[in-house]
Amino acid sequence: MLTEEPAARPATGLTSAQVAERVARGQVNDVPVRSSRSTVDIIRANVLTRFNAIIGVLFAIILVVGPIQDGLFGFVIIANTGIGIVQELRAKRTLDNLAVIGEARPSVRRDGRSVQVPTDQIVLDDVVELGPGDKVVVDGTIVEADNLEIDESLLTGEADPVVKQVGDPVMSGSFVVAGGGSFAATKVGREAYAAQLAEEASRFTLVHSELRSGIDTILRYTIYMMIPAATGLIISQLFVESSDFEEAIRRMVAGIVPMVPEGLVLLTSVAFAIGVIRLGRKQCLVQELPAIEGLARVDVVCLDKTGTLTEGGMDVSEIRPLGGADEPYAREILAALGDSDPRPNASLQAIIEECPADESSRWLTGDALPFSSARKYSGARLTGPDNRTESWLLGAPDVLLPPDAPELTETDDLNAQGLRVLLLARATRDLHDPAVTDDTEPVALVILEQRLRPDAADTLRYFADQNVAAKVLSGDNAVSVGAVAGKLDLPGADTPVDARRLPDDKNEMGKAIERGAVFGRVTPQQKRDMVGALQARGHDVAMTGDGVNDVLALKDADIGVAMGSGSEATKSVAQIVLLNNSFATLPSVVAEGRRVIGNIERVATLFLTKTVYSVLIAILVIIWQVPYPFLPRHLTLLSAFTIGIPAFFLALAPNKERAKPRFVSRVIRYAMPAGLIAGAATFVCYLLARAHYTGPDDLDAETSAATLTLFLIAMWVLVIVARPYTWWRVALVATMAAGFLVVMITPVLQEFFRLRLVGLTMPLTAAAIAACAAVLLELAWHVVSRRFPA
Template identity: 35%
Template sequence: MIEFMDKNKIMGLTQREVKERQAQGLVNDFTASASTSTWQIVKRNVFTLFNALNFVIALALAFVQAWSNLVFFAVICFNAFSGIVTELRAKHMVDKLNLMTKEKVKTIRDGQEVALDPEELVLGDVIRLSAGEQIPSDARVLEGFAEVNEAMLTGESDLVQKEVDALLLSGSFLASGAVLARVHHVGAENYASKLMLEAKTVKPINSRIMKSLDKLAGFTGKIIIPFGLALLLEALMLKGLPLKSSVVNSSTALLGMLPKGIALLTITSLLTAVIKLGLKKVLVQEMYSVETLARVDMLCLDKTGTITQGKMQVEAVLPLTETYGEETIASILTSYIYHSEDKNPTAQAIRQRFVGEVAYPMLSNLPFSSDRKWGAMELEGLGTVFLGAPEMLLDSEVPEAREALERGSRVLVLALSHEKLDHHKPQKPSDIQALALLEILDPIREGAAETLDYLRSQEVGLKIISGDNPVTVSSIAQKAGFADYQSYVDCSKITDEELIAMAEETAIFGRVSPHQKKLIIQTLKKVGHTTAMTGDGVNDILALREADCSIVMAEGDPATRQIANLVLLNSDFNDVPEILFEGRRVVNNIAHIAPIFLIKTIYSFLLAVICIASVLLGRSEWILIFPFIPIQITMIDQFVEGFPPFVLTFERNIKPVEPNFLRRSMLRALPSALMVVFRRSFCENIWSESRLV
């Protein structure tokens, strides 16, 4: 353990102490790297069983100089290249994620103040922070007082009061005040570092279609080598064909079994959807998320900026005393907000409403605190003005305040006292007098009710996850036409175990921490839901990364945009159904067309079985050779299975996606495959024999 010096002697660390800590690795140098390297991505997409089988077939054809039959290998290369590009883009998005700035930090060492880069700090360094600066490392306050904005980390929009011994979280900002603080954590132990490390996990590609094809390729991979050898030996030894013809015929059978065409169709269809959505101001940062969103059956919404516009505005000012009229109250609010350093959304709404001549000079100021739920300011010639939550400033409930809360508004009371403002022990004065109520509303987004109603009609479950008061969220949800607005819980009052038990049945979650948001998503996934999450703040990052599909608004935090699957460039929640339509159209059309591709896989397998079985009949004239060559299979891939079905992918088909993609496709392909087998193995042989007769 490192012993800190007496905090009454704030001289900072000596150079010797700094070097000791550097030698022990107690330095604030940390890079949260993604778990997947570029080489791992390349290896995962190139060195697959599917590619290996195609490569061996290509080598065999090259060995016998059957160059015209190697066209198929271009498709394999394109599939691998597309997979690499898609995963590298996802990795690049995650690698860019950074919650910390690179500004110099005022640090006290050997009694002198020096400016250091954040990564040069060591455990125990004393740093000086003032309003507007970001906290570079977790630290405990030694001297001073400050109001800290932790919204980026916790989602709490109100400022948090920090006094001596309070912990300052890295990544947050000082909104007012100044402090001396001692670095408490460095590097990976910092709060922001842990958050980034958890968020910087490159998720594997989530495509059920590709997983189904991998299963099919895995099955064919197990049988393809013995089948290939059997067909080659049959052609060479029993039919006496030349080596080149034998290799070409056996390679054709193997190529026909591998479903490379449908993989190409899937990639090109998804790329087309990405382009179409881009034209509609939806940025798709991960191609396969289009397919995932099509399968979503549970959408978790962040209230602010999704159901509401995310733009607070003062809806009404209600005077509570005849002594101060509307004009006087407006003058007091104008002076208060002009002098105030508060920058939370509520203060910004008041600042937009009350603009004009400042009648009262400021003598002293106490910023708003989420702990107290109020702020105060001493104005010359008036007294001490308080602005905050009615339940924290008034002894009795104001009926008008309760009514406003039930309407989904945020309510503040403007109050006055003639007592002096005590900055060291802020407390509610005994002579406080309520002057007016302010009703502040975040308007419902236009079209939100219709969007929610439509999503429900499309069998998509809805949940609202918010850091706000659950009663307020419930009222807003009711206004937006949310059916289950009465099903809500205050997550600040329950344990993780209780939250897990309530996750599926409860519709609205209020006072939710970033950890709880992630836990809700995890629980919903465990019970079988395909989840999507909307958000806009850093406090949403963990839940966004956990969700199967993440959607953020362009107006959201840059760090959140960097890791999202989809970014709504218009910041309009009403675009979500259009994304859902596009995803369903692509997936349903691929499912509709897939049997065309699987016909070849099935008949190639059955014909290979028949060719091998014909050897057992004992007569050389009955021995069948595989009836196609590779170039024919490639032409079938391109001109029968390729271009015509690709045109069909543009068909509008927005019904809910059905499960069991591979099973349904195989059953639909089987009858046509059997007809091909019957014609090629029986009808043509009978016709040939009849001609000989």
């Protein structure tokens, strides 16, 4: 459908009737930006798994041959899957609510007024206003430009901002770094250039996670072990128990079910989901779920000073005239500069509040140059009472003055006190001359006080205690930044580094950054380079920030953390958004990540140990051509007390251990020997029981002895995995042991589970074998810990 040409679109925007007409035609930005999977996707992902399919078939077989006691594993899977669905739905609700809070609401012009609307209510031909930090949410054409500079690096990879004029195109996914203006929407919805990218970037997802990838690898290994073992077991049991087909089926199912680590995936999803819920209560929006574990692996966190260590607002503490100028004159110029910028940053806003413009001003504002992090200054052409037009600059003294300028000595003294200093200077060249900072005439120093975040010191202390190095990267003067960091007791703050003196070589830059803690005069591109240099030296880097100068570094960092009050561009590329703007929330995110990763490693060890001993017992049964020693109900009981219930509590418990790499190898190193020891010891006890009990109906007694042996050994694996001990972990292990004891001594439960310990010889033998196995388990743990230290 044809629309008006860009030049014909009025800057006043559309009328309500025109908006309604376009909505009726479907010309609306209807891209479904979701913060989470749909309910149908969640249910499908939790129900339709390959392991649920395997368990479901085996459960159906048991329902046919009976009794129902041997099908308990099926009900456990149903309950576990239900828990997984409920928890993920709770996480979805939390994420969706937080996404609404943090959703971008661009300003559009309708009926001649500027109004804020959700992105999905923008229609074709809407006039969308742009300011520093605003993200371009749909494609369009510029209709107004006031020194407008747009960064398209997220789309094109080119880091240099692009100056936009009226009639130039803009693409969704780019963002404003300086100036302002407006554009008319020419493509909305799925037609917009970055619509699909934006949709994918904001979804709740479990992909690209080292933890999830590791678990997938474990499951793949499990299948490789299961298939031949299960096939051989089926043939073996049908041959050995040919006189009792139903008993053969039950024993065969009992051998296959424990090979499936079905609860591992479930508990991982539940742990992540509960992490999202916990962080959501603290107003922390996790835009990509693996960010929880990613931040737990971080060993360097790069901080932008403004908005992170300090609050966004500032106060002018003094205006100090230079070179014979008087303060009222400087205040008039500052008021005019403030009036020339329709979108002032925090520094200029403080100046405007201190030096407000009034109608009696003798200065007229002309062309303006908005502040840019790359330039470190802003400016304007001002016409004075004598009708003479001059260029005025306001920015960093060490950028606007030569290195030997005497004023810099005074500036350094102020910076050393943690004050922020701007220089008001008259330029002798044209405002847009690349050399406009040459031969400037200093007129006044504007001294600003920054407001420290009350929680910043405790947060930095937390990172130091956790061996996470904090690096402050700021565009401000290095001495000033160092003074601010020193007030927060950041180690290394007394030796700030001017980033302009950093080496260009990536490796040498990385070494310099490792040595230092505070870096000033860092450009946006340098922030990106510094993050890359640290990553090249093997560090996992998190970057926090709130301004457009942080976007490139946030995008490249392993984990990007944005403040909720930050620019839309910043929030769009960050994996984590702190909606409460509290830097103190970061330790909670780190703690959640460590809890998830550390605890899932414990849980995975339990599950994989069970898989290994199940496969080994099946292989030994095939070789010896004997009935499988367990019924499904026995292994359901064992799994519940030694894995299922303990794993649930262990997976959700606090854990402050720093996340370590090589998840799969770390789990296999102990689970493999532990599983082999458990399987071999259990089978030895089973063979001894078969030799001891010689009656034709003694299979239950043989099974009971093997069950007791396996329970005791599996409990010792739990004892090892649960370390270091706390009162609740000791209570958990004791409760599981007591639960099994109740089953063994209660007649009704003995009958239900077909457990019958006959005499004292075999129970004592089972305990002795389990004790020997426990010694071997401890030895294996010692060897693994010594050979592969954390």
